[in-house]
Amino acid sequence: xxxxxxxxxxxxxxxxxxxxxxxxxxxxxxxxxxxxxxxxxxxxxxxxxxxxxxxxxxxxxxxxxxxxxxxxxxxxxxxxxxxxxxxxxxxxxxxxxxxxxxxxxxxxxxxxxxxxxxxxxxxxxxxxxxxxxxxxxxxxxxxxxxxxxxxxxxxxxxxxxxxxxxxxxxxxxxxxxxxxxxxxxxxxxxxxxxxxxxxxxxxxxxxxxxxxxxxxxxxxxxxxxxxxxxxxxxxxxxxxxxxxxxxxxxxxxxxxxxxxxxxxxxxxxxxxxxxxxxxxxxxxxxxxxxxxxxxxxxxxxxxxxxxxxxxxxxxxxxxxxxxxxxxxxxxxxxxxxxxxxxxxxxxxxxxxxxxxxxxxxxxxxxxxxxxxxxxxxxxxxxxxxxxxxxxxxxxxxxxxxxxxxxxxxxxxxxxxxxxxxxxxxxxxxxxxxxxxx
Amino acid sequence: xxxxxxxxxxxxxxxxxxxxxxxxxxxxxxxxxxxxxxxxxxxxxxxxxxxxxxxxxxxxxxxxxxxxxxxxxxxxxxxxxxxxxxxxxxxxxxxxxxxxxxxxxxxxxxxxxxxxxxxxxxxxxxxxxxxxxxxxxxxxxxxxxxxxxxxxxxxxxxxxxxxxxxxxxxxxxxxxxxxxxxxxxxxxxxxxxxxxxxxxxxxxxxxxxxxxxxxxxxxxxxxxxxxxxxxxxxxxxxxxxxxxxxxxxxxxxxxxxxxxxxxxxxxxxxxxxxxxxxxxxxxxxxxxxxxxxxxxxxxxxxxxxxx
Numbered sequence: 180x181x182x183x184x185x186x187x188x189x190x191x192x193x194x195x196x197x198x199x200x201x202x203x204x205x206x207x208x209x210x211x212x213x214x215x216x217x218x219x220x221x222x223x224x225x226x227x228x229x230x231x232x233x234x235x236x237x238x239x240x241x242x243x244x245x246x247x248x249x250x251x252x253x254x255x256x257x258x259x260x261x262x263x264x265x266x267x268x269x270x271x272x273x274x275x276x277x278x279x280x281x282x283x284x285x286x287x288x289x290x291x292x293x294x295x296x297x298x299x300x301x302x303x304x305x306x307x308x309x310x311x312x313x314x315x316x317x318x319x320x321x322x323x324x325x326x327x328x329x330x331x332x333x334x335x336x337x338x339x340x341x342x343x344x345x346x347x348x349x350x351x352x353x354x355x356x357x358x359x360x361x362x363x364x365x366x367x368x369x370x371x372x373x374x375x376x377x378x379x380x381x382x383x384x385x386x387x388x389x390x391x392x393x394x395x396x397x398x399x400x401x402x403x404x405x406x407x408x409x410x411x412x413x414x415x416x417x418x419x420x421x422x423x424x425x426x427x428x429x430x431x432x433x434x435x436x437x438x439x440x441x442x443x444x445x446x447x448x449x450x451x452x453x454x455x456x457x458x459x460x461x462x463x464x465x466x467x468x469x470x471x472x473x474x475x476x477x478x479x480x481x482x483x484x485x486x487x488x489x490x491x492x493x494x495x496x497x498x499x500x501x502x503x504x505x506x507x508x509x510x511x512x513x514x515x516x517x518x519x520x521x522x523x524x525x526x527x528x529x530x531x532x533x534x535x536x537x538x539x540x541x542x543x544x545x546x547x548x549x550x551x552x553x554x555x556x557x558x559x560x561x562x563x564x565x566x567x568x569x570x571x572x573x574x575x576x577x578x579x580x581x582x583x584x585x586x587x588x589x590x591x592x593x594x595x596x597x598x599x600x601x602x603x604x605x606x607x608x609x610x611x612x613x614x615x616x
Numbered sequence: 617x618x619x620x621x622x623x624x625x626x627x628x629x630x631x632x633x634x635x636x637x638x639x640x641x642x643x644x645x646x647x648x649x650x651x652x653x654x655x656x657x658x659x660x661x662x663x664x665x666x667x668x669x670x671x672x673x674x675x676x677x678x679x680x681x682x683x684x685x686x687x688x689x690x691x692x693x694x695x696x697x698x699x700x701x702x703x704x705x706x707x708x709x710x711x712x713x714x715x716x717x718x719x720x721x722x723x724x725x726x727x728x729x730x731x732x733x734x735x736x737x738x739x740x741x742x743x744x745x746x747x748x749x750x751x752x753x754x755x756x757x758x759x760x761x762x763x764x765x766x767x768x769x770x771x772x773x774x775x776x777x778x779x780x781x782x783x784x785x786x787x788x789x790x791x792x793x794x795x796x797x798x799x800x801x802x803x804x805x806x807x808x809x810x811x812x813x814x815x816x817x818x819x820x821x822x823x824x825x826x827x828x829x830x831x832x833x834x835x836x837x838x839x840x841x842x843x844x845x846x847x848x849x850x851x852x853x854x855x856x857x858x859x860x861x862x863x864x865x866x867x868x869x870x871x872x873x874x875x876x877x878x879x880x881x882x883x884x885x886x887x888x889x890x891x892x893x894x895x896x897x898x899x900x901x902x903x904x905x906x907x908x909x910x911x912x913x914x915x916x917x918x919x920x921x922x923x
Contacts, residue, residue: 185720193707426703430762433666433697433772434720598668 182435186443191450194414203410204455208462210406229267229297232274232287236304237346244302244342245271251338266330269297284321291323298322298331306343307350371563394534396477397561401530401554403459404488405523408553411452412495413519415444419503419597420512428597437594441500445586448496449489456488480561486575487553493582494550495519501589504596505612511603522550530558537562547574549581588613618677619644619770619801620665625674627660634660635671636825642803642818647796649816650805651905653913657825658805659700662772665803666697679769693722696763700774700805704759706748710739713747714761723766733761737787753784760788764795771795773804777811789815809906819905821912828912837902844907845874845882847889848897855893861885866907871897873907 194200231248235241252269277283290296299321306317318339322331345358353361371385422428431440460481467473499519506512526545533542537559546555552574559566591613596604604612620642627635635657642648650658663669664676667683676683679694704713711730718726734740737757747755756779763771776792777785792815796802806812812819813833821829829836845862849855853867861880866873876882882900889895903911 182720185716189705189708189716193705422703422705425706426699426701427705428703429663429668429699429701430697430704430717430759431720432668433695433699433763434717434722 182439183442183446186431186435186440187446187450190444190447194447194451195454197414199414200410200451200455204458207403207406207410207455208459227267229269230295231269231271231298231300232290232296233271233300233302234274234276234283234287235302236276237302237307238304240302240307240343240346241273243345243349244300244339245273247342247345248300248335248338251334251341255334267297274299288321291321297324298335300335300339302339302343307347396475397534397558398530399463400477400480400484400561401526401558403456404484404491404557405527405554407452407456407459407488408491408495408523409520410455411448411492412499413516415448415496415499416503416506416512416516416519417509419444419500420506420509423504423506423597424508432597437597438590440597441497441504441590441593442586444500445493445496448499449492452488452492453485456485460484477561480557483557483560483571483575487557487578490575490578490582491523491553494578494585495523497582497586497589501592501596504593505599505604505609506596507601507603523554526551526554526558529555533558534562537564538566543570546570547577549578552578591615617644618642619646619679620803621677622661622665623675623677625661625664625671625676627657627664627669627671633825635664635822637674638822638825638827639674640820640827640830642801644801645796645799646817647792647802647804647815649812649819650803650822651807651809651812651819651829651909652805652822656913657822659774661822662697662774662803662805663699665770666695666772668697693766694769696721696768696771698759698763698771698773698776700778702756702759704747704755704762707746709744709746710734710750710758711743714758714765717762718765721766721768726765729765729767730761733765737761737791753780756780757784757788760791764791767795767798767800769800771800771802773802775805775807777806777808809904809909813905821909823913829908833905836905836908840903840908840911842900842902843876843878844901844903845876845885846897846899846901847872847874847895849889849893849895851893855889859885859888866910873904875903875907875911 233241233245235244248269248271252266255266256268274283274287284299284301287296287299291299301319301321303317303319318336320331320335324331341362344362345355348358348361349355368387370387373385374383375381376383428440435443464473464476467476502515502518503512506515529541529545532539533545533555536542542555542559545551546559547570556566556571556574560571592609595612595615618641620640622638622640625635625638626633638657638661640661650662652658660669664671664683665678667678670683704717708716711727711734714730714734715726718730723729731740731743734743737760739754739757739761742750742754747758750758756776760773760776763773771792773792776788780788789811792802792804804815806815816833818832819829819836820827831839848871852870853865853872856862856865856872856874859865859874861877861884862874863877864875866875874885876885886895886898889898
């Protein structure tokens with residue numbers, strides 16, 4: 180067996196038999212599964228009914244607004260945890276305007292502070308007049324709930340307007356019995372593009388876009404890629420520093436070249452990452468099949484997932500081995516861990532803009548920068564609409580070329596690092612090692 | 617036929633010249649002792665022979681092949697190298713570790729060979745234990761086995777007996793001699809001059825990167841002549857002050873070694889000593905390797921270097 184594979188076999192077996200690997204293998208799905216489990220728990224904790232006070236200064240709108248809001252509240256709650264997590268059932272009560280407006284609002288605000296009320300909805304006297312200046316605030320609501328995302332704002336304004344429209348229609352003489360039909364929603368559905376089967380030539384109707392397919396599946400794929408790449412590569416950094424401290428390498432170097440040693444470790448990291456990802460992919464497919472959602476599985480992306488994963492792990496683990504070899508102690512190696520995680524974390528900051536505009540200039544340019552290609556190109560490919568066919572291939576060529584360049588640089592550092600003693604070199608010294616003959 | 621031919625090699629690390637224009641030949645089948653003070657260039661020379669470091673200039677031929685940065689497929693198989701700074705994967709089990717090293721060195725089906733060595737060095741019952749559970753002596757034996765499976769033609773041992781108790785040291789020493797009997801060429805470095813005298817066919821001494829001694833023990837000693845007196849007398853070193861013709865006194869406790877200046881007459885020294893104390897033993901001898909080492913690398917040499 181070639182020496183690279185002998186070293187890889189030893190390192191691979193040691194890696195996958197380690198407690199850290201096994202714990203990581205279990206923790207990763209828990210990170211995803213945990214989030215999903217937390218949502219229903221949060222909903223349950225927020226399940227207590229809440230009261231809403233409605234001040235109707237028009238004198239005629241309260242009952243219509245309350246009716247519309249109650250209907251909307253029921254729909255939101257029926258949508259389940261993905262629609263509006265933890266939205267409580269709201270009980271509306273009309274409060275007549277009295278005394279000074281400010282004094283009444285202060286009194287109601289204090290009730291909110293005490294927890295007696297959830298929201299105070301204040302409908303101004305001119306709310307029923309046709310909208311002139313859209314910036315003029317005619318309806319206000321007060322609440323101390325919401326945090327970063329005010330869940331109420333996602334549906335209450337539309338419901339209140341719905342109620343006011345009913346009042347206006349009645350005032351215009353429309354039969355109150357027909358109002359519901361006039362204002363009833365017609366579902367508007369987002370569809371995937373129509374395509375042509377390359378073999379049969381038949382036109383294939385685009386399927387209805389699915390929120391899980393559109394958002395959850397792409398995110399799941401890239402998160403799995405990121406986590407496995409980090410879990411597969413990062414251990415090399417500390418392990419090599421530890422081996423160096425225990426003087427393991429000099430004896431090995433009489434039998435194998437520094438490049439063989441380094442590549443053995445890199446191949447082992449690739450092997451461990453492929454093992455984890457195979458477990459997760461098979462587990463994910465079985466889970467989807469069990470939930471009768473196998474059709475959502477992006478089977479066409481699985482080969483790309485593995486190709487990008489291999490490229491990512493080649494880059495990161497080679498860098499990890501090189502940095503580990505340069506460190507004087509495993510503690511120094513921990514300090515350098517950010518250098519490893521950095522290239523894979525940057526794409527995380529642009530996930531949202533890329534998901535909003537997967538073929539926009541930012542997404543396209545960023546996905547062709549080799550260290551970011553695996554995450555961002557895979558994300559773009561996984562989003563509905565996909566990418567032009569040539570882009571993933573070009574990205575793949577770029578990322579493998581980058582991986583080879585990284586391995587070359589890493590090998591230059593490793594050959595000096597493993598026999599160097601004393602303090603950990605600075606980045607400038609590492610650069611000198613790379614250029615040194 | 618030479619196992620190792622070193623020709624005019626130099627190796628520098630930044631501003632330090634670790635090995636300076638060194639040439640040396642090691643005959644096949646011999647035991648060659650490398651001696652020299654710490655930091656003199658022994659380990660660097662050994663690493664270059666083992667192809668771990670490469671000389672800046674000059675050439676090294678090992679077993680007929682020129683050393684270079686590239687690795688020949690049989691590289692590990694031909695050479696066994698036990699570095700001074702020893703370390704192995706401590707989490708591995710002994711047999712698995714030895715099989716790994718054996719295969720890495722190009723061996724095939726090395727299990728039988730590994731088992732034979734484990735038996736030979738008394739480690740058979742620890743074969744399935746993790747290396748981290750072994751004592752230092754046992755661990756050192758394991759590392760020795762890792763260098764001799766599969767059987768090399770050249771064995772490079774950098775201070776193989778340092779830190780070992782006498783029993784473990786004897787055990788490894790006899791294993792080294794067994795390798796020699798099998799025709800293996802052995803290069804070993806040591807700080808124990810008695811060990812070098814008893815084990816080695818030839819001695820090479822390096823000092824500040826330069827070769828200062830090279831040859832058989834007899835030839836080295838004869839080059840220094842019989843300029844040493846070995847005496848045992850009542851009063852020991854305390855009665856040896858101001859002896860005419862004596863350059864240096866080496867007090868070994870029960871025995872004292874006196875180095876004579878050129879032209880000094882041993883009979884005159886004996887007569888002077890008889891006037892001072894009762895003498896139980898007096899002989900004119902060649903200097904020991906220890907004495908030669910100290911003459912070359914002793915404090916006055918260091919002072920000269922500093923000056």
